[in-house]
Amino acid sequence: MKLFKVVLGLALLVAVRAQDEDAGEESQESKDAAEAKEPKEPKAPAGPSKLAPTVRYLGLHSFLHGGHGSADKTPKVLLLLDGKEAELPDWYTSVAMSFKEGKKKSVSFAVVKEDGAKAALRFGVPKDEEVPKAGILVVAVLDGKGAGRYARFTGSELRAGGGAAVRAVKEFVRSVVDENTEAALLPLPSFPPPDIPRKQASTSLVELTYDNLPTHCFGGAKAICLIALMPAGASKCPAAVAELAKRHRNDNVQFAWLKAQKQQDFVQGFGIEMSQLPMMVAVKVGKRNRFAKLEGDLAISPMGGFVDRILGGDMTFAALKPLPELEPAYLQGADDEEEPAAAATGGGDEGFEDEDKVEL
Numbered sequence: 001m002k003l004f005k006v007v008l009g010l011a012l013l014v015a016v017r018a019q020d021e022d023a024g025e026e027s028q029e030s031k032d033a034a035e036a037k038e039p040k041e042p043k044a045p046a047g048p049s050k051l052a053p054t055v056r057y058l059g060l061h062s063f064l065h066g067g068h069g070s071a072d073k074t075p076k077v078l079l080l081l082d083g084k085e086a087e088l089p090d091w092y093t094s095v096a097m098s099f100k101e102g103k104k105k106s107v108s109f110a111v112v113k114e115d116g117a118k119a120a121l122r123f124g125v126p127k128d129e130e131v132p133k134a135g136i137l138v139v140a141v142l143d144g145k146g147a148g149r150y151a152r153f154t155g156s157e158l159r160a161g162g163g164a165a166v167r168a169v170k171e172f173v174r175s176v177v178d179e180n181t182e183a184a185l186l187p188l189p190s191f192p193p194p195d196i197p198r199k200q201a202s203t204s205l206v207e208l209t210y211d212n213l214p215t216h217c218f219g220g221a222k223a224i225c226l227i228a229l230m231p232a233g234a235s236k237c238p239a240a241v242a243e244l245a246k247r248h249r250n251d252n253v254q255f256a257w258l259k260a261q262k263q264q265d266f267v268q269g270f271g272i273e274m275s276q277l278p279m280m281v282a283v284k285v286g287k288r289n290r291f292a293k294l295e296g297d298l299a300i301s302p303m304g305g306f307v308d309r310i311l312g313g314d315m316t317f318a319a320l321k322p323l324p325e326l327e328p329a330y331l332q333g334a335d336d337e338e339e340p341a342a343a344a345t346g347g348g349d350e351g352f353e354d355e356d357k358v359e360l
Helices: 002-037 057-065 090-098 116-122 162-177 213-217 239-247 264-268 300-311 329-344 348-356
Strands: 076-080 108-112 136-142 148-152 205-207 224-230 253-259 279-284 290-294
Touching (some): 057 116, 057 136, 090 162, 213 224, 239 253, 253 300
Antiparallel strands (some): 224 279
16 A cells, blocks of 8 residues: 555656746747747847958048059059948959958958049049949059050949959959959049148248348249238337238248338339329239239228239239339438438428428
């Protein structure tokens, strides 16, 4: 009887364990089914390819020819796609891999997405022709001096993709690089070079004198001299002129200012009366001496527009014959000695009137 009870207990224990295992399996199956119904998170987009990086239109010059001061003659391959969201085809990176040994590339590859249509125009694609979804492939050979030649792949293998595209493009790239191709090699179009910060030149601004007129203004290092003619009572260069000289220190203009009170002949050489001062004149000295003048106050806005028109080639210059000359200081000194004498005899006012008098 005891044996029977033991056997019965063991049988019940086995049955309970079997039920627990079935329940566990059903629970796991339910979890798996629930997970299958839940939407999966989208895969993160692939990062930029190091074998075929994406470049913008303004980066094409640097990609093709190298950075400033580092010419690059490595042949280049460009795949022009139809938009920012276009995907880089796998076959393109496979081709790029075949032209890379270790860290050295015998041919460099890049893809143009967002600016593909704009770049295609520079490579001779008609404006009314859209960039195909498969892209436009261009191979360029460079001379290391900012120029080169290119050929465009015209086969249908790009649309097929896969191994057919890999084989066809590899063969085409090799034939262009070796210049053993039936495809026409055309002159490589130019692309905007990167902005290169200019070295700041020193400001070219002096007080004009008899001694520096021939060296700074009528024969200086720059083509155009701008002179601020100051009226009686002016003792220093206007701040606006100094600011303008600083602004244009890298341009082909130089600045000067003149206390014109005792230089009537010089002022009238430009057809200007002393009563019209202050005024700015621009002088171009060469085979034909010419000048232009800016009437009105020497404020930064009108003077800036005056200089911009000169630099932009939109200024009309008049003939200047002969070149006006400045009176040396030792001749001006006689007038300085006469002024106190006139004042001492009670004729000071008349002396100043005679000095500033304009002969009409």
